[in-house]
Amino acid sequence: MAAEIDRTELQAQVARGAQLIEVLPAEEYAEDHLPGARSLPLRDIDRDTTSSIDRSRPVIVYCWDSA
């Protein structure tokens, strides 16, 4: 189970080098995404698409809301 964080904690962790990943469809990412986030839609997550993500640093995932 991934640790749940709020907006304040997200900002602090990004400042310390955490990687932001939006898992919504790419069309929604194209409209609006958090500064510095990269797009990795949920259904595309596999070994190949994650090969360029740094495993030594924390990763923060988000979607639209908690649903």
Added chain:
Amino acid sequence: MAPRAAARLTTLGFGDVREYTAGKLDWLAAGLPTEGENSSRPRAGDVCRKDVATARLNEVRAPAAADTVVVDGNRVVLGLLRQGQESMTEGPSTFRPYVSIREMADYMKEHDLESAPITTSDGKLVGLLYRDDAVREADGCPDCVRKMI
């Protein structure tokens, strides 16, 4: 969706995965900047008129000389008294500042709303959005994939 994504990343060997549970909606609601196509397009909070007249409940004089948003001491919207109206519309539909102007224009046309208060998520008045302003500003803006209303 985020919990499933986090679980998949963990399965793929990522040791430190966290989840911003409240998500992009929470970020937008806080008025924080975003990147992407919408970031350069007007939103409800940009187009609404911030100089709209306001009045406390005990100050309301009808008929109103101008559109007046009725607010409490914390600027929380209680009602809307349109110009010339004798009685206030209580609890009007309000919208958040981050909604794209294209979606606002479409919604206001569909629901025949002449104007609508734009408020923060805790109900405080940002300004009054007029349909004519929304429609004019939305001209040329494409429809949005993500609906925010």
